[in-house]
Each structure stands twice: as C-alpha cells, then as structure tokens.
Amino acid sequence: xxxxxxxxxxxxxxxxxxxxxxxxxxxxxxxxxxxxxxxxxxxxxxxxxxxxxxxxxxxxxxxxxxxxxxxxxxxxxxxxxxxxxxxxxxxxxxxxxxxxxxxxxxxxxxxxxxxxxxxxxxxxxxxxxxxxxxxxxxxxxxxxxxxxxxxxxxxxxxxxxxxxxxxxxxxxxxxxxxxxxxxxxxxxxxxxxxxxxxxxxxxxxxxxxxxxxxxxxxxxxxx
Ligand SMILES: C[S@@+](CC[C@H](N)C(=O)[O-])C[C@H]1O[C@@H](n2cnc3c(N)ncnc32)[C@H](O)[C@@H]1O
Numbered sequence: 046x047x048x049x050x051x052x053x054x055x056x057x058x059x060x061x062x063x064x065x066x067x068x069x070x071x072x073x074x075x076x077x078x079x080x081x082x083x084x085x086x087x088x089x090x091x092x093x094x095x096x097x098x099x100x101x102x103x104x105x106x107x108x109x110x111x112x113x114x115x116x117x118x119x120x121x122x123x124x125x126x127x128x129x130x131x132x133x134x135x136x137x138x139x140x141x142x143x144x145x146x147x148x149x150x151x152x153x154x155x156x157x158x159x160x161x162x163x164x165x166x167x168x169x170x171x172x173x174x175x176x177x178x179x180x181x182x183x184x185x186x187x188x189x190x191x192x193x194x195x196x197x198x199x200x201x202x203x204x205x206x207x208x209x210x211x212x213x214x215x216x217x218x219x220x221x222x223x224x225x226x227x228x229x230x231x232x233x234x235x236x237x238x239x240x241x242x243x244x245x246x247x248x249x250x251x252x253x254x255x256x257x258x259x260x261x262x263x264x265x266x267x268x
Contacts, residue, residue, distance in 0.1 A: 064145070066217075067127075067217075067218070068127055068128065070216070070217040070218055071127060071128040071130075071131070071218075072128050072129060072130040072131075073130075074128075074216070075107075075108070075128055075130035075131045075134065076130050079108070079134055082107045082108060082110055082163070083108065083110060084110070086110050086111050086114060086162075088111060088114050088115060088118065088160075090191060090241070090262070090264060091115065091120075091158060091160065091191055092118060094158075094189055094240075094264065095120070095157060095158045095189060096157075097118065097119035097120065098119060098120070098121065099120055099121065099157035099158060100120075100121045100123075100155065100156045100157050100158075101115050101120040101121065101122045101123070101156060101157065101158045101159070101160060102122075102123050102124075102125065102149075102151070102155075102156045102158070102159045102160070102183060103115060103122055103123070103124045103125070103159075103160045103161075103162075104125050104146050104149075104159060104160070104161040104164060104176075104180070105125070105126055105127075105146065105161055105162070105163065105164030105167075106124030106125060106126050106131075106132075106135070106141060107126055107128070107131045108131050108134040108135050109124060109134075109135045109136075109139055109141075110162075111160055111162055112124040112135070112139055112141070113135075113136075113139060115160070116139055120158075122139070122140070123140040123141065123142065123156075124139060124140065124141040124142070125141070125142050125143075125144050125146065125149065126141065126143065126144075127143070127144070127145050127146070129143055146161075146164065146168070146172075146175075146176045146179060147168075147172060147175045147176060147179070148175075148179070149179045149182075149183055151183045152183075153182050153183065154182075154183070154184065154185045154186070154188075155183050155185075156183050156184055156185065156188060157184075157185055157188050157189070158184075158188060158189045158190070158191065159180045159183065159184060159188070159189075159190045159191070160190075160191045160192075161176075161180070161190065161191070161192050161193075162191075162192070162193040163193060163194070163195075164176075165177075165192065165194050165221075165223075165231075166194050166195055166219075166220055166221040166222065166223065167218055167219055167220065167221075168219070168221075169219065173221075173231060174231065174234075174235070177190075177231055177232055177235045177237075178235055180235075181235050181236055181237065181267055184267040185267070186267060186268070187266060187267065187268070188266070188267045189240070189264055189265070189266055189267075190232065190237065190263075190264070190265045190266075190267075191262075191263075191264055192228070192232075192262070192263045192264075192265070193260055193261070193262045193263075194221075194223045194228060194260070194261050194263075195220070195222050195223065195259060195260060195261075196222060196223055196224070196225070196244060196246075196259035196260060196261045197211055197222045197223065197224055197259065198246060198257055198259035199222055199257060199258055199259040199260075200256045200257045200258070201213075201215075201220065201222075202222045205220060211223070211224075222259075223261055225242055225244060225261050225263075228242070228261055228263055229242060229263070232263070232265040233265075236267065236268070237265035237266060237267060237268075238265065238266045238267075238268050239263070239264075239265055240264040240265060240266050241262075241263065241264040242261070242262075242263045242264075243261070243262050243263075244259065244260070244261055244262075245258075245259070245260040245261075245262065246258065246259050246260075
C-alpha cells in the first residue's frame with residue numbers, strides 16, 4: 046500500500062492519552078509489586094559533595110529508596126514522581142509531589158542538588174532532553190545533578206521488544222541503555238559541566254545463570 050502526503054503529527058489528545066497510559070502502567074507496577082524498588086542505595090557521593098541542610102530534589106523518587114536516607118542525613122529533600130501509587134507507599138512525613146519530570150512544578154533555582162536514579166532510561170530521547178533541561182532550570186548556580194542509568198552491557202538490554210539498538214519496550218515501559226559518552230553529551234549539551242563519571246559492573250546468579258548489571262553513575266554541575 047502506498048501512503049501519500051505528509052505524516053500527520055500525533056495530536057495533543059493522543060499524546061495526553063499515551064502519557065496517561067504510562068502513568069497507569071507505573072501505578073499498576075507499584076500496586077502489584079510494592080517492594081520492587083526497595084533495594085540497596087548509595088548516597089555517599091551526595092554526602093561528600095553537598096552540605097547538610099541543602100535543598101535536594103529526588104526526581105522519580107518512587108517509594109523513597111533515596112529520598113528517605115537523604116532526609117535522614119539532614120537534607121531538605123523533596124521527592125517527585127509521576128505515580129500516585131508509589132507516593133502513597135511513602136510515609137507522609139517525607140515531602141513529595143505528584144508531577145511529571147518533563148515539567149517540574151518548581152521555580153528556577155530552587156535546589157542545591159537534584160538526584161535522579163533509574164528514571165532517565167524510561168523517557169524518550171526528547172523526554173530525556175526536556176528532563177535534563179528541567180534539572181538545569183531548578184538548580185541554583187553551582188548546583189549538582191547526581192544521576193544513575195543502566196549501561197549497554199547490562200544483560201537486560203537483550204530482554205524485551207527491540208525499539209532501537211539500545212532501547213527496548215518491556216512491560217509496556219521503555220528501557221534505554223546508555224553509553225557513558227551519550228550520558229555526558231546529554232548533560233553537556235544542556236550546559237552542565239561533568240564532575241565525575243563511573244561505571245559499575247557486577248555479576249549475580251539468577252536461576253542458575255550469571256547476569257551482568259551495568260550501571261553508569263554521574264555527577265554534573267550547573268556552572
Ligand atoms: C525504576 S523506578 C526508580 C525509583 C527510585 N528512583 C529508585 O531508584 O528506587 C523509576 C521511577 O520513575 C518514575 N517515573 C517514570 N516516568 C516519570 C516521569 N515522566 N516523571 C516523574 N517520574 C517518573 C516511576 O513512577 C518510578 O517511580
């Protein structure tokens with residue numbers, strides 16, 4: 046079949062219903078698996094670089110794996126997540142806001158640090174740029190962004206329906222696997238300056254087979 050003429054852009058209504066569907070998928074994950082994102086955490090890099098009492102925004106906070114220790118270590122920490130079901134699992138004493146990372150409901154220069162663990166890979170290419178632009182906007186001068194994403198050597202890069210070479214759809218959600226260079230480029234093109242970049246590769250046995258976990262952790266500064 047030949048299709049002639051311009052490709053019509055997705056309507057605003059279709060875009061909204063797609064965004065709503067994604068929220069429903071995240072909500073459903075938290076209802077069915079409330080303990081999925083409750084594993085170990087490491088905030089040592091934040092503790093080394095940010096003074097206690099500083100304003101920290103944890104984007105994609107989920108049920109508070111990082112938000113709670115940030116709060117307990119003396120930061121004025123606020124969590125943001127798109128899933129209401131995640132936020133209701135979080136003790137109300139921790140400040141949290143239901144919001145989309147693409148448009149954060151905070152004024153320019155409100156925070157000394159932004160933390161974002163395991164979220165960027167779930168956004169589209171444009172979404173990732175928008176999100177990093179929002180980090181830049183809400184950070185004060187010399188503010189730091191602490192980010193963790195999955196890297197291309199992660200075993201799960203081969204699991205799911207392939208969308209592009211490094212992007213798969215699994216459980217209705219996009220999973221993008223980064224190269225360190227790509228992550229740097231994303232932040233540098235927004236105006237950030239790279240302060241630290243590290244790759245963490247670990248192996249674990251699961252159902253008799255060895256699985257490789259590849260994480261990229263990065264610290265970037267708004268000059
Ligand atoms: C893989 S989980 C990580 C949760 C938490 N950071 C952790 O490491 O335990 C990704 C989180 O990002 C949230 N999320 C997904 N898309 C989002 C968006 N557009 N805006 C804000 N949060 C989003 C999900 O609801 C989920 O809680």
